[in-house]
Amino acid sequence: MSAGEHPARSSYHxxxxxxxxxxxxxxxxxxxxxxxxxxxxxxxxxxxxxxxPKHHFADASVLLSEVAARSFDRLTTALREDRxxxxxxxxxxxxxxxxxVAFARGYPSHFRLMFRWDAxxxxxxxxxxxxxxTFAEMTTSITRQRGDSDVTAETLTERIRERGLxxxxxxxxxxxxxYAQLLLEGxxxxxxxxxxxxxxxxxxxxxxxxxxxxFRVLEESG
Amino acid sequence: MSAGEHPARSSYHxxxxxxxxxxxxxxxxxxxxxxxxxxxxxxxxxxxxxxxPKHHFADASVLLSEVAARSFDRLTTALREDRxxxxxxxxxxxxxxxxxVAFARGYPSHFRLMFRWDAxxxxxxxxxxxxxxTFAEMTTSITRQRGDSDVTAETLTERIRERGLxxxxxxxxxxxxxYAQLLLEGxxxxxxxxxxxxxxxxxxxxxxxxxxxxFRVLEESG
DNA sequence: TGTACATCAGTGAACGCGCGTTCACTGATGTAC
DNA sequence: TGTACATCAGTGAACGCGCGTTCACTGATGTAC
Numbered sequence: 192m193s194a195g196e197h198p199a200r201s202s203y204h205x206x207x208x209x210x211x212x213x214x215x216x217x218x219x220x221x222x223x224x225x226x227x228x229x230x231x232x233x234x235x236x237x238x239x240x241x242x243x244p245k246h247h248f249a250d251a252s253v254l255l256s257e258v259a260a261r262s263f264d265r266l267t268t269a270l271r272e273d274r275x276x277x278x279x280x281x282x283x284x285x286x287x288x289x290x291x292v293a294f295a296r297g298y299p300s301h302f303r304l305m306f307r308w309d310a311x312x313x314x315x316x317x318x319x320x321x322x323x324x325t326f327a328e329m330t331t332s333i334t335r336q337r338g339d340s341d342v343t344a345e346t347l348t349e350r351i352r353e354r355g356l357x358x359x360x361x362x363x364x365x366x367x368x369x370y371a372q373l374l375l376e377g378x379x380x381x382x383x384x385x386x387x388x389x390x391x392x393x394x395x396x397x398x399x400x401x402x403x404x405x406f407r408v409l410e411e412s413g
Numbered sequence: 414m415s416a417g418e419h420p421a422r423s424s425y426h427x428x429x430x431x432x433x434x435x436x437x438x439x440x441x442x443x444x445x446x447x448x449x450x451x452x453x454x455x456x457x458x459x460x461x462x463x464x465x466p467k468h469h470f471a472d473a474s475v476l477l478s479e480v481a482a483r484s485f486d487r488l489t490t491a492l493r494e495d496r497x498x499x500x501x502x503x504x505x506x507x508x509x510x511x512x513x514v515a516f517a518r519g520y521p522s523h524f525r526l527m528f529r530w531d532a533x534x535x536x537x538x539x540x541x542x543x544x545x546x547t548f549a550e551m552t553t554s555i556t557r558q559r560g561d562s563d564v565t566a567e568t569l570t571e572r573i574r575e576r577g578l579x580x581x582x583x584x585x586x587x588x589x590x591x592y593a594q595l596l597l598e599g600x601x602x603x604x605x606x607x608x609x610x611x612x613x614x615x616x617x618x619x620x621x622x623x624x625x626x627x628f629r630v631l632e633e634s635g
Numbered sequence: 636t637g638t639a640c641a642t643c644a645g646t647g648a649a650c651g652c653g654c655g656t657t658c659a660c661t662g663a664t665g666t667a668c
Numbered sequence: 669t670g671t672a673c674a675t676c677a678g679t680g681a682a683c684g685c686g687c688g689t690t691c692a693c694t695g696a697t698g699t700a701c
Contacts, residue, residue: 202695204644205644230688231688240647242646243644243645245688361592365588366588368595369587369588373590378586382579401583404580404630426662427678430677454653464656473655
């Protein structure tokens, strides 16, 4: 009940079906992936008739957009908290790397969804805003500029370009994202097996080593 | 007819339905993505009854595995040809970057499929071999070691580990793959719009710049 | 304080869709003799 | 060289499935008076 699953309703109306559907969608996403997330499945999980979701979400893609937006928010928060806890610039970079990868490993289906714009509603404002916030937070760590969480994507990229930091951002983001993606799809499996005792150990070691190298590259250019 | 689409057969039997289905699958993949690739759709496109594919592919995931294997082969060839045409070590690294990204842009759905192991048959030997070949080819360029195209994934990673090149490979692959992935999902759109005249120009510029930086990082450690 | 009514979230039956699967069949090909 | 037969790729009708969508409905809530 605490997670809002199959609540034994006393009333005809649900109370907060919209929220219940979002929670059902998050659970389904991790259990069955994007494929398994249908409006009917969400309705079942929320303990409601299959036509009910139409009153809150026109489409599965709209629901997915909101789920992805929440995921971006969660990642943004994790990144900011880690950054604020770090003293040195190098520790911040390694921290971004570690946090990003930990998020991908902790919520693999959410992570995959966040970069599958084809599966989501293209004109979702909440999603656009949430993604931009994550991007702004990463930029803050990478470029060591003061963050501005309510900036639009356009002014943010314009600001980055003016200060000649475009390549730093692209390079850092590419490296971190690529690592997370390849790790998630099991491409590093043979590496991990041939050396470290556990996958956790492999990840921690390579994240720190590559994070250090990334930091040095960013230093050189700055 | 040249692409094997809707051939007006004279005979009751197709002749080479297996090949025709693979070509239909490749075309459908780029047109409709992984979602749109069903056995029935492939049969339709090959001009054959919907039950016919069962004689060649037990499952859509098996068909997808073979398509992905072909994609890996195509990428491997492109990477090798580019490498053999380059003189300097730096040109080779930039070439890998450019070729990898060009492939992702040229065949976006194929590229996405190649890293979606959940959609494919997990025990496909052709796929495993093809993916390892691509990986070996990239390793050759990144580490400047002589390539061995028929090595297994296990011995390849073991060899890399022994020579202390694991981090170079992980770093380079992560950066290149991450760039391709983020570019494909439109994450660099605002960057490209705010500066360069065309997306092609943006890609070429940033690939060269980041390729140079990647080369320098690899130099330092070696 | 009570009554009438509008509103709207949730119901459940019905429909059409495309999918994978099954199965008796048909027709082409190759092989044994 | 010809005939009988096994083999197997491809057919087409049928089935069940889960999905999204529609629609007349039901029941709870809030508001006007």
